[in-house]
Amino acid sequence: xETEVPPTARSTRHRPRFSLLTLLLxxxxxxxxxAVIQLYGELQPLRAEVRRFRNEFGTIEIPAGQExxxxxxRMLAHREREWKFxxxxxxxxxxxxxxxxxxxxxxxxGMSDANYCKLVRSQTDFVEAVVEGGASFVTLTAxxxxxxxxxxxxxxxxxxxxTSPEPSKIAPNTTALSQTLQWQSPARxxxxxxxxGEGRSAVTYEQGAFSPKQSLLLVDVRQAKRVDDxxxxxxxxxxxxxxxxxxxxxxx
Numbered sequence: 001x002e003t004e005v006p007p008t009a010r011s012t013r014h015r016p017r018f019s020l021l022t023l024l025l026x027x028x029x030x031x032x033x034x035a036v037i038q039l040y041g042e043l044q045p046l047r048a049e050v051r052r053f054r055n056e057f058g059t060i061e062i063p064a065g066q067e068x069x070x071x072x073x074r075m076l077a078h079r080e081r082e083w084k085f086x087x088x089x090x091x092x093x094x095x096x097x098x099x100x101x102x103x104x105x106x107x108x109x110g111m112s113d114a115n116y117c118k119l120v121r122s123q124t125d126f127v128e129a130v131v132e133g134g135a136s137f138v139t140l141t142a143x144x145x146x147x148x149x150x151x152x153x154x155x156x157x158x159x160x161x162x163t164s165p166e167p168s169k170i171a172p173n174t175t176a177l178s179q180t181l182q183w184q185s186p187a188r189x190x191x192x193x194x195x196x197g198e199g200r201s202a203v204t205y206e207q208g209a210f211s212p213k214q215s216l217l218l219v220d221v222r223q224a225k226r227v228d229d230x231x232x233x234x235x236x237x238x239x240x241x242x243x244x245x246x247x248x249x250x251x252x
Contacts, residue, residue: 059086060073060086060088060207061207067090067091068090069090069209069210070087070089070209070210070211070212071087071088071209071210072085072087072088072203072208073085073086073205074201074203074204074205075137079141081141081196082140082142083139083140083141083201083218083246084138084140085138085139085218086135086138087135087136087138087160087203087248088134088135088136089133089134089135089136089212090133090212091133092133093212094131094250094251095130095248095251096128096129096130096131096249097129097131097158097160098117098248098249099127099128099158099246100120100121100126101125101156101244101245102125102244103241104123104124104222104243104244104245105119105123106237106238106239106241107238108238113202113214113215113217114249117215117217117249120245129158129160130251131160132162135162136160137159137160138158138160138161138218140157140219140246141157142155142156143155143157156246158246194232195232196221196224199220200219200221201219201220202216202218212250215247215249215250216247216248217247218247218248219244219245219247220245221243221245222241222242223243
């Protein structure tokens with residue numbers, strides 16, 4: 001005679017059991033996870049502050065093995081018509097800095113900065129200065145001078161102030177170049193600074209590395225077009241137009 005298994009015995013299941021130590025470990029891991037998430041959120045403003053500091057003081061870090069490349073970062077300017085950079089040029093090489101102004105040639109699609117800078121030198125007035133390798137603070141300013149009746153005067157000045165890798169140490173010798181521009185017609189585009197815009201640059205607020213054999217385009221400002229009182233249209237760089245440029249080239 002077979003014995004029936006009681007229903008309660010058939011339905012009995014094994015329930016998971018946790019020791020007090022296991023529960024304590026789970027609670028600890030959960031608390032640490034929440035703490036890390038909270039800490040990450042609190043660090044976000046600090047990261048933004050560090051980026052602002054790096055931009056303002058132009059800190060450059062040269063990675064190991066990258067000493068032979070050009071490194072550059074754009075800095076925050078503290079005045080109108082000023083462009084600031086921190087640039088590291090490989091030591092042991094010589095470079096030339098150029099300021100060109102006037103009617104700049106159109107830039108064909110796909111043309112490199114190096115080839116375009118050569119094209120500008122062949123067709124536009126420019127000034128130049130020799131710059132030795134090393135780290136420098138680089139500043140370009142465009143100041144409106146004392147203008148007589150019907151004469152507009154601007155002076156473009158570029159300064160290379162050598163530094164050590166640390167931004168607080170500045171060497172005494174400075175390379176400078178300048179170009180003064182004046183014309184008779186006050187209707188020319190530089191008389192209306194609203195048409196200048198920010199310009200273009202190969203260097204951004206994030207540090208970049210560049211080939212030491214190519215030109216480094218720092219500032220490219222073109223005459224914009226005033227559509228109406230509220231609208232200004234950016235220049236078409238594919239066609240010739242007035243403006244000014246500032247760049248660095250290696251000496252062959």
